[in-house]
Amino acid sequence: MKIGIDVSSAVNQTAGIGRYTGELVAKLLEMDGRNEYVLHSFFGDASDLAARLGLPLSRIYVHGFNGRALRSYLLGLKLIGRTPNHLIRKVDLFHVPDFSFPAPKGIPSVLTVHDLIFLRYPEYFTWANRTFMRQIAKFSAHNASAVIADSYSSKQDIIEYLSIPEDKISVIHLAAGSQYVPAARQQIDTVLGGLGITEPYLLYVGTMEPRKNIATLLKAFSYCIGSMRDFPYRLVIAGSKGWLYDDIFKLVEELKLNEKIIFLGFIEDNILPALYSGAEAFLYPSIYEGFGLPVLEAMACGTPVVCSDVSSLPEVAGDAALLFGPRDVEQLAAHILSVIENSQLRSSMIEKGLVNAERFSWEKTASDTLQVYERLG
Structure with missing residues (x-):
């Protein structure tokens, strides 16, 4: 044929x-x-x-x-x-x-x-x-x-x-592509050094547009900063600018997060595995996804995933992610703090994520x- x-x-x-x-x-x-x-x-x-x-x-x-x-x-x-x-x-x-x-x-x-x-x-x-x-x-x-x-x-x-x-x-x-595996520490350090990331970080990967619901992510991140003394984490946002992206930068200004957020823009595929692997957690608050590949990519790299509980995301994430209502700022913030503060939970999520990624x-x-x-x- x-x-x-x-x-x-x-x-x-x-x-x-x-x-x-x-x-x-x-x-x-x-x-x-x-x-x-x-x-x-x-x-x-x-x-x-x-x-x-x-x-x-x-x-x-x-x-x-x-x-x-x-x-x-x-x-x-x-x-x-x-x-x-x-x-x-x-x-x-x-x-x-x-x-x-x-x-x-x-x-x-x-x-x-x-x-x-x-x-x-x-x-x-x-x-x-x-x-x-x-x-x-x-x-x-x-x-x-x-x-x-x-x-x-x-x-x-x-x-x-x-x-x-x-x-x-x-x-x-x-x-997830075959390149998405846990990166070696040396590779992570090299990539992070090249990107200017020197502090622990939480990660979002995706286009900057309304349906990705980055506003909820920013509000939850701000909530975490106010809830934990000496909150050491940056929020790294990797992705191209989409429709109405200006609203995201306006909200960053309103929440006074300029010093806590790193905007990387579009990141090439060969860098992404190390970027995923180095993150404390991967956060994906999207309103709607046909599949949600970044969730699997992060899991395959050994990174705990916190994602919204709508459309295809529960189907893809299985039992390996912490889920939240996409408009629930406090629930997202609570999940972020749980991953950061509970090492046993974090280890369990990493293990479950690696197993889940192998289903695909x-x-x-x-x-x-x-x-x-x-x-x-």
Whole structure:
């Protein structure tokens, strides 16, 4: 079978959907010796992705597009809501890992829907953005031959908001990458020294935007400072600036936390394992996640996790994290203080987290995805 995969999201992006796409393609090619893969990129050069991931070029065909083809793609998307067939190299099946790129007509297709936050929490998006995504998501999901969800939580959202039959949806979990393991002390010290982190710290990793609920995190951190004499910890926030990020800096000023918070901006993957490993705890107060990869990454690095109890996060965290209501500042603060002050609890959380992270693997993700392909092929 000749399988086409849209890798547009992975060409210029190593986080989120881009990471999922890259990890999936790499594992499929490693495990699957029977099928041929055609990588399509509508934005950027898929050859660069193949080189970055070390993909065996003898087993794949990389299909890219020039400016004229790109204009044709965008026109087709606008007029018919589909990727024009003449832009797709002949394949037996086409997988779209990002629902904003609808599959072409007449080809069995697989669509991955990671989350539907724009339908669950429309207030976090502009009218134009959520309207476009709602239309594309509904059209793409209804016309796909099969739909993959990252979690059972996302599956329920797909059924409720897109009216997709349950038997059309397969839940296939993601996983932490193989680089996420407890880092050696020397590696931690080297990375922290390079980042200018010299004191014990609590860590958040993720985009700075409203749905990540960083405001609750800042308020809980401030509460901890007021509750513990000589509170020695900094709060390290690692992630790109997203929509309405200015509100976060305003709150830092209001809470007088300027001297206690370190904003690192975007951090490359090769640094993250040491950053996770060096943290006293990883804090993830998100309002909504389709999966919540940072929770697993932190656990795999041997770091205790405190996360919110909504959407997919309890499903991913299992019994290894301390959970809190995403708007409950005092509960989050209490959990932070418990991890800091109770060494027995901390050790137990580290052990449980390492075990929990092993429940997930990219090998299983790829294997389960291949089963979906084979059912259609």
